[in-house]
Amino acid sequence: MSVVRIALLIFLMIPLAAEEYTLAVIQSYEENHVCGSPQNEGILSALRDAGISEYKGNLKVVSYFMDTKRRNNTPALIAWEAAAALALIEQSNPDIVITVDDNAFMHVGIKLLGTGIPVLFSGVNGQIEDYISRYGIAYTRDVPGKNISGVYEKLHLEDAVRVHSLIFPEFRRIRFFVDTSPTGIAIQKQIEHEQEGFASFCQWDMQIAGSWEEYRKLIEQTNVDPSIDAIYPAVTLLKDAAGNTYTAEEIIPWTAEHAQKPELAINFSYVRFGIFGGAAVDFVAMGYQVGSMAAEVLRGQPVGILAIRDADKYALAFNLKRANALGIEVPVDIIMEADELVLDE
Secondary structure (H helix, E strand, C coil): HHHHHHHHHHHCCCCCCCCCCCEEEEEEECCCCCCCHHHHHHHHHHHHHHHCCCCCEEEEEEEEEECCCCCCCCCCHHHHHHHHHHHHHHCCCCCEEECCHHHHHHHHHHHHHHCCEEEEEEECCCHHHHHHHHCCCCCCCCCCCCCEEECCCCHHHHHHHHHHHHHCCCCCCCEEECCHHHHHHHHHHHHHHHHHHCCCEEEEEEEECCCCHHHHHHHHHCCCCCCCCCCEEECCCEEECCCEEEEEHHHHHHEEEEEEEEEEEEEEHHHHHHHCEEEEEEEHHHHHHHHHHHHHCCCCCHHHHHHCEECCCCCEEHHHHHHHHHHCCCCCHHHHCCCCEEEEC
């Protein structure tokens, strides 16, 4: 056998090195946030299922946590964090950028419009049509045509209210609570946008809390209001008179301890914080949708032909300890369908 043939055989026996991709994940939240972590989990899970992971050696993940809910929640601090995130992106030269939540998308993702870097967003609450008309992120939802696409955080309020009405046949009126932060304003628009689907099940109203003290007062007033049968606490950022910040990690447990009406969950993870629950946004599934889109892009699909999608799944979750405290008996058939249960102790 000639030397050339031997060399060729040796070359063919050497496995080709797998292409390594770099993914930059920019989150509005701090690390391990109740909303950000499950989305990140879903993103990485979808990529693993597509054969792309750090374990396989073909994925490098660069993460940045802007912490714009708890600490960096003023315009100046958000701008500072955005600049740091953009500097990290420039340094790491990622193959794709995924932003989690509106602050990261608005202040980082949109800044990459037209750069050629594929950008996907996860869990934006702002209306996609507003982003298109104001910032030109896409031509249409179905065919974005540029370098940005992603998944909108649909709240699935029709499903949430429908499930609640199955548990409470006498359910007539729900009260929504939102705050005055950019996310709170976006959620307010989401509720109004989805009300056409759930208004056939019940009446509703909305309370806007401008401070921690005001929120507590609104909950106390609702407790003694016989016209309100359920509440939907969608408050994610409040400050008190002393300037202290309260996020979901404080607001939701306090609500579970002091509210006297069953609470519907905006996020299925909130049942772990003590609220009653129901049909809620499945953040892991939403992240998985975005991760599946990222896999397509990394395999060569232009991001501009991937339609902007709604989060397509909700999770059914209940806190049975909270149900017991409220004197609620959840029907067995609904419990059997639940994706997550927090059991009574």
